[in-house]
Amino acid sequence: MDAVTDVPVRLHIGCGTNPLPGWINIDRVARLPGVVTDLDVTDLPYPDGAVDAVLAEHVLEHFSFAEEALVWREMARVLRPGGTLTLEVPDFEWVCATFLAANDDWREFYVVGATDHYAGCGRALDLRWGILQTMFFGNQNGAGQFHRSAYTEGKLRAIAGALGFESIAVRRLFNKGGQALRARLVR
Numbered sequence: 001m002d003a004v005t006d007v008p009v010r011l012h013i014g015c016g017t018n019p020l021p022g023w024i025n026i027d028r029v030a031r032l033p034g035v036v037t038d039l040d041v042t043d044l045p046y047p048d049g050a051v052d053a054v055l056a057e058h059v060l061e062h063f064s065f066a067e068e069a070l071v072w073r074e075m076a077r078v079l080r081p082g083g084t085l086t087l088e089v090p091d092f093e094w095v096c097a098t099f100l101a102a103n104d105d106w107r108e109f110y111v112v113g114a115t116d117h118y119a120g121c122g123r124a125l126d127l128r129w130g131i132l133q134t135m136f137f138g139n140q141n142g143a144g145q146f147h148r149s150a151y152t153e154g155k156l157r158a159i160a161g162a163l164g165f166e167s168i169a170v171r172r173l174f175n176k177g178g179q180a181l182r183a184r185l186v187r
Contacts, residue, residue, distance in 0.1 A: 008052040011026060013055065013071075015030060044078050051083060058089065062138065068148075076165070090180055090181075091152070092152050095179075099128055113141050
């Protein structure tokens with residue numbers, strides 16, 4: 001809570017084109033009204049324990065290995081005791097298994113910027129070189145649209161423990177063309 005106004009401080013990191021009312025919507029790339037684009041999420045401008053909630057959906061996989069550590073530590077630092085981090089990431093174990101089980105049927109080069117082209121394979125999950133390859137590498141349709149790290153349930157639980165989160169609940173769901181992990185961590 002903001003000590004002056006009693007309004008919850010909630011950060012929506014990597015909001016993209018989905019800014020939420022009542023949240024501080026942050027994105028390096030999205031240029032929308034009300035979206036903060038010049039905030040460094042590896043060095044958040046909030047005191048320790050000043051933030052009530054952080055939402056990070058399909059953004060953590062876009063950080064480099066070096067940035068990943070900084071972002072996680074910053075989210076943990078700014079969250080108040082009892083504060084929540086809700087995140088969603090591609091389920092890398094599912095991505096790997098699905099990719100290996102899919103047909104190795106390359107059709108054509110990926111067309112950057114084309115909706116659902118995915119190298120001529122579309123959103124078919126039984127073909128390796130369609131949407132599945134973007135789950136490894138991002139869709140690469142612009143700045144920030146590259147995947148540079150990955151997550152499994154085990155990794156999420158280990159990070160939560162290492163950073164002192166009190167609890168973590170993880171569930172699997174189908175989102176953005178594949179299986180994802182949605183986790184709620186409590187500080």
